[in-house]
Amino acid sequence: MSTLVIKDLHVSIEDKEILKGVNLTLNTNEIHAIMGPNGTGKSTLASAIMGHPKYEVTSGSITLDGEDVLEMEVDERARAGLFLAMQYPSEIAGVTNADFLRSAINARREEGDEISIMKFIRELDKKMEFLEMPEEMSQRYLNEGFSGGEKKRNEILQLMMIKPKFAVLDEIDSGLDIDALKVVSKGINEMRGEGFGCLMITHYQRLLNYITPDHVHVMMQGKVVKSGGSELAQRLEAEGYDWIKQELGIEDTDAVTEEA
Ligand SMILES: Nc1ncnc2c1ncn2[C@@H]1O[C@H](COP(=O)(O)OP(=O)(O)OP(=O)(O)O)[C@@H](O)[C@H]1O
Ligand SMILES: [Mg+2]
Numbered sequence: 001m002s003t004l005v006i007k008d009l010h011v012s013i014e015d016k017e018i019l020k021g022v023n024l025t026l027n028t029n030e031i032h033a034i035m036g037p038n039g040t041g042k043s044t045l046a047s048a049i050m051g052h053p054k055y056e057v058t059s060g061s062i063t064l065d066g067e068d069v070l071e072m073e074v075d076e077r078a079r080a081g082l083f084l085a086m087q088y089p090s091e092i093a094g095v096t097n098a099d100f101l102r103s104a105i106n107a108r109r110e111e112g113d114e115i116s117i118m119k120f121i122r123e124l125d126k127k128m129e130f131l132e133m134p135e136e137m138s139q140r141y142l143n144e145g146f147s148g149g150e151k152k153r154n155e156i157l158q159l160m161m162i163k164p165k166f167a168v169l170d171e172i173d174s175g176l177d178i179d180a181l182k183v184v185s186k187g188i189n190e191m192r193g194e195g196f197g198c199l200m201i202t203h204y205q206r207l208l209n210y211i212t213p214d215h216v217h218v219m220m221q222g223k224v225v226k227s228g229g230s231e232l233a234q235r236l237e238a239e240g241y242d243w244i245k246q247e248l249g250i251e252d253t254d255a256v257t258e259e260a
Pocket of ligand 2: 042043087170
C-alpha cells in the first residue's frame with residue numbers, strides 16, 4: 001500500500017495565499033472526491049501536488065510513502081507515481097499522442113528496460129478500444145484540435161497507460177456527453193485497486209453516480225472544511241454549499257464574488 005500525505009499545506013500565487021492549510025491523506029485502493037465552490041483552490045491543490053512552478057509552497061508538506069514530494073522536480077514526481085489530469089489539458093504540437101505516451105511510460109522505467117514497441121502498440125490498441133477511441137487519435141498531435149470531451153478521454157487513456165500510484169483528476173467530467181462520461185468512468189473504475197489511489201475534483205454528483213468515492217471532501221477558502229462519505233456529495237447536490245458555510249460560520253467571500 002502507498003500513502004500520499006498532505007499536511008497543513010499553504011500555497012501562494014504571486015504572493016497571494018490561495019491554500020491556507022490543507023490536510024489530506026490518500027491511500028492506494030481509495031477514491032477521494034473534492035468538491036467546492038469556484039475559486040476555492042481545488043486546481044491550485046492539484047498543481048501544487050504536481051509541482052507547477054507558479055505555485056509557491058510557503059509551508060506544510062507533501063509526502064509519498066514518507067518521501068518528500070516537495071523536494072522533487074516535476075518529472076521526478078511523475079516517476080515517483082504521481083499523475084495529474086489537468087482541468088484544461090495543454091496541446092503539444094509536433095508530438096504525437098503515441099510518442100508522448102511511450103516516452104511517459106519509459107520515463108518511469110529503468111534505462112535499458114524500455115517497453116518494446118510491439119508491447120506498447122498492443123496495449124495502446126487495447127486501451128483505446130476499451131475507451132472507444134478511434135485509432136487515428138494515437139497519431140494526432142497531443143490534444144491539438146481535440147474537442148473538450150476528446151481531451152478528457154485522452155487523459156484517461158494516459159492514466160490507463162501510465163498506471164500511476166496516485167492520480168489527481170481535475171474536473172475530468174466537465175464537458176463530457178453522457179456516453180463519454182460513462183466511458184471515462186469505466187476507465188477510472190478499471191484502474192481501481194491495490195496499486196492505485198485517486199483524487200477526483202468535481203462539481204457534480206453525476207460523476208459520483210458512476211464512480212462511488214470512498215471519501216468526499218469539501219474545500220472552501222483554501223482549506224478542506226468538511227469530509228464524509230458519498231452521502232455528503234448527495235447533500236451538496238441537493239442543497240448547495242450554504243449549509244456548510246452556516247455550519248462553520250464562513251462568510252461569503254469566495255473569489256468568484258470579486259468580479260465587480
Ligand atoms: N496562475 C494564477 N495566477 C493568479 N491567480 C491564480 C492563478 N491560479 C489560480 N489563481 C487564483 O487562485 C484562486 C483559486 O483558483 P483555483 O483554480 O485553484 O480554483 P478552483 O477551486 O479550481 O475553481 P474552479 O472550481 O472554478 O475550477 C482563484 O482566485 C484564482 O483566480
Ligand atoms: Mg479548478
